Amino acid sequence: MSTVDKHFGSVGAKSAYRQMEESIDLSSMEQHLPGDGATHELLTLNMGPHHPATHGVLRLLVTLDGEIVRDIKPIIGYVHTGIEKTAEQKAYWKAIPVVERMDYLAYFFNAYTFCGAVETLTETEVPKRAQYLRVIHMELNRIMSHLVWLGTSALDLGAMSMFWYCFREREAILDLFEYSTGQRMHTRYFQVGGVMEDIPAGWAAKAKDFAQKMPGRVDQYGALLNKNEILLQRLRGVCPLGEDVLLELGVTGPLLRASGNPWDLRKAMPYCSYEDFDFKIPVGTSGDNYDRFAVRMQEMKESSAIILQALEGLPEGPHITDDRKIALPPRHELATSMEALIHHFKLVTEGFRVPEGEAYFPIEGPRGELGCFVRSDGSSKPARVHMRDPSFVNLQATAAMCQDAYIADLIATLAMMDPVLGGIDR
Amino acid sequence: MEVIRTQLNKPADGDDFRIQQRRSRDLLRGDLSDEELEEYVQSKIITTTLDKAVAWARGNAMFPATFGLACCAIEMMSIVAARVDVARFGFEAFRASPRQADLLILSGRISIKMAPVVRRIYDQMLEPKYSIAMGACSSSMGVFNNYALVPADKFMPVDIHVPGCPPRPEALMHGILKLRQQIQLDPAMSWRERYGAGETIEVMPDEGERLLAEARTEDDAVAMQLPEAPRA
Numbered sequence: 001m002s003t004v005d006k007h008f009g010s011v012g013a014k015s016a017y018r019q020m021e022e023s024i025d026l027s028s029m030e031q032h033l034p035g036d037g038a039t040h041e042l043l044t045l046n047m048g049p050h051h052p053a054t055h056g057v058l059r060l061l062v063t064l065d066g067e068i069v070r071d072i073k074p075i076i077g078y079v080h081t082g083i084e085k086t087a088e089q090k091a092y093w094k095a096i097p098v099v100e101r102m103d104y105l106a107y108f109f110n111a112y113t114f115c116g117a118v119e120t121l122t123e124t125e126v127p128k129r130a131q132y133l134r135v136i137h138m139e140l141n142r143i144m145s146h147l148v149w150l151g152t153s154a155l156d157l158g159a160m161s162m163f164w165y166c167f168r169e170r171e172a173i174l175d176l177f178e179y180s181t182g183q184r185m186h187t188r189y190f191q192v193g194g195v196m197e198d199i200p201a202g203w204a205a206k207a208k209d210f211a212q213k214m215p216g217r218v219d220q221y222g223a224l225l226n227k228n229e230i231l232l233q234r235l236r237g238v239c240p241l242g243e244d245v246l247l248e249l250g251v252t253g254p255l256l257r258a259s260g261n262p263w264d265l266r267k268a269m270p271y272c273s274y275e276d277f278d279f280k281i282p283v284g285t286s287g288d289n290y291d292r293f294a295v296r297m298q299e300m301k302e303s304s305a306i307i308l309q310a311l312e313g314l315p316e317g318p319h320i321t322d323d324r325k326i327a328l329p330p331r332h333e334l335a336t337s338m339e340a341l342i343h344h345f346k347l348v349t350e351g352f353r354v355p356e357g358e359a360y361f362p363i364e365g366p367r368g369e370l371g372c373f374v375r376s377d378g379s380s381k382p383a384r385v386h387m388r389d390p391s392f393v394n395l396q397a398t399a400a401m402c403q404d405a406y407i408a409d410l411i412a413t414l415a416m417m418d419p420v421l422g423g424i425d426r
Numbered sequence: 427m428e429v430i431r432t433q434l435n436k437p438a439d440g441d442d443f444r445i446q447q448r449r450s451r452d453l454l455r456g457d458l459s460d461e462e463l464e465e466y467v468q469s470k471i472i473t474t475t476l477d478k479a480v481a482w483a484r485g486n487a488m489f490p491a492t493f494g495l496a497c498c499a500i501e502m503m504s505i506v507a508a509r510v511d512v513a514r515f516g517f518e519a520f521r522a523s524p525r526q527a528d529l530l531i532l533s534g535r536i537s538i539k540m541a542p543v544v545r546r547i548y549d550q551m552l553e554p555k556y557s558i559a560m561g562a563c564s565s566s567m568g569v570f571n572n573y574a575l576v577p578a579d580k581f582m583p584v585d586i587h588v589p590g591c592p593p594r595p596e597a598l599m600h601g602i603l604k605l606r607q608q609i610q611l612d613p614a615m616s617w618r619e620r621y622g623a624g625e626t627i628e629v630m631p632d633e634g635e636r637l638l639a640e641a642r643t644e645d646d647a648v649a650m651q652l653p654e655a656p657r658a
Binding site: 049050051052056057077078079080081082083085086097098101104105148151152163164167168170171184185186421422425 | 492493495496497499500501503504506507508509522534535539540543547569571572573574592594
């Protein structure tokens, strides 16, 4: 045996997690209920990673007592993409596209939290117009993410037609994205220091038109769903979880707000000029599935209101910082200015250097607190990029929510949690 | 490595063509009649038209598996929505069970942990089955191109690759129409015809070695391509 093999053998000792994972098989095992006179046994059921109701490649090991869920173990990692590691091998501005692909329904948020962390490190001042454009795009993105959630969740609960209505509006939003950024998904519109390009002529009018129509559309969805007896019975009072438990588990976003805690980073720690806008934080009362549903429905209306205000007050000015060390010079300067050419060359070949230090930049994503931690060693590539993804933290609450609920309610709860596996596994 | 693609179903060579000519002349003269005529018609007309009819039906009624992996899955959902409306071509009935599906759309990045699962789903599907690698990741690992991912071609056959990150719904639609064209008009385009993979066989874990050894002794050309027997 060569030395390499020996080395591999010592490293090959399996971690506790790996052992647990490999110890799972699909054979039936007898597990006795606690207490005397047990007449039936628990059943461990594998759900996923290929299951249409898990909204991705989530695998759940469900322990069932008849139809009642006694325990859930989520197994993740099926879309692990190594994005954090890949981002460390790229220059700061080239890492934005890979970071965007983490939570693939919140690409503007991913890009913004990364850019925000880098801007904190470089102490870059972002022009007001760029901040407003960011807000408009992020709120459109939030509506889009909630629309996908609503369409697919309603599908899980048996309401087929919601899917078509939601995707009709989603296409309208993606058309706006395509118009302003050139791409439907993963736009790479946000740059460090601002946005890539100013919005094209006529875009603001189209966005305004959409934002004015959207609250009415949400009312239409409500008219279809809110009086639907089947939907109400599957959501109301199902799988509630109190504020205390949610806070202990670190759950944020609509799930926490559904339990009555109005924690929203847009209000609590305003960033990106959110203090300029007048909007409300929808909260629930009992923290059950219906509240989770209703909070998101209201959030879509509030996001529309923010978009309208931002479009109304959109300031004139540059769309990206004037700092030539960070932002690319405008194209026309390259023909006349030698300095601009040098800056352009330097940025494209090496990228900009970021002073040593570390920064954590949290924002309110569609699913909760989305934060990016960036550590810089002074070079043009980040030393460490880490994302605090809300889906990952919120997934912890599955077992607590579904404890002693029916397995059919597990599907509804999973739908109302809205986990995005790309964000969980990264 | 150079990839040479040749069509296995060549058009009839000289002899066959002359036989066909003679047969046609017999047919026109009225020499070919009764049972012989019946046999000729059976072999020539009905079977070919039946094949065409089956291919037409098959290409127009695909059941894709409800199987989403990552970003591309969202765009895969949009092809069902009203704008692109894949139902126009009969591809809209997504089936949750791989046993009822005959098209696997690999919509997203496939990690090394997921690859065996994907392969198992593909194996569970019944013949005839097809697969589309949607997006850059499942074709070539895309923008990531790192330790965690594996391209679909490494572990399962893929009929159509759709480029994009993620591809627009229209691009996926184009891929789907290409697949339909392949099924209906030109089966020789698919990997099955090229590699002579007509059927799927089930191999139990302890039979693999024996089958490989048999294939090696049967055909020298095959032995060149097969992996060597593991050394003890």
